[in-house]
Amino acid sequence: METLTVYERLGEANLKLLVDRFYDRVFNHEQIAHLFKTDKELIKEKQRLFLTQFFGGPALYSHHYGHPQLRARHLPHAIGEEDAVAWLSCMSEAITSLAIDEPLKDEMFKRLVPTAMFMVNRES
């Protein structure tokens, strides 16, 4: 049986909704909003391209911006464990809001947890 990727199961429309809802929360979150200084639409577009490939779709982010090197790209931003937790809570709410099945929600969130914790680059 052919196994569909998370990206295929999610679909582009849901991925767009996810990114919109996620950054609406991030840009209003008292813990992490201050970290985001560039244009909201630009960061949404970058994240949409990144999550496309992260979830098994075409490598759109790499095509536009080169190797993700996500941890290095986050080093200019001081990220503590509490920031990663806040980021994940925004993501959890955004995933929960989607009309997709529960196993897919769980799988997406579980994949993002270690990536978010890997971005921590300062002592709390």
Ligand code: HEM
């Ligand atoms: C752990 C908590 C995290 C925090 C606090 C955080 C914060 C940030 C900040 C401040 C930026 C720069 C935004 C700007 O240009 O103003 C950024 C960029 C970005 N973040 Fe995160 N991030 C986190 C985790 C993640 C994770 C887990 C992913 C991927 C799943 C991710 C993907 C990205 C991408 C793709 C960019 C754009 C990089 C670029 O091309 O410039 N971030 N993040």
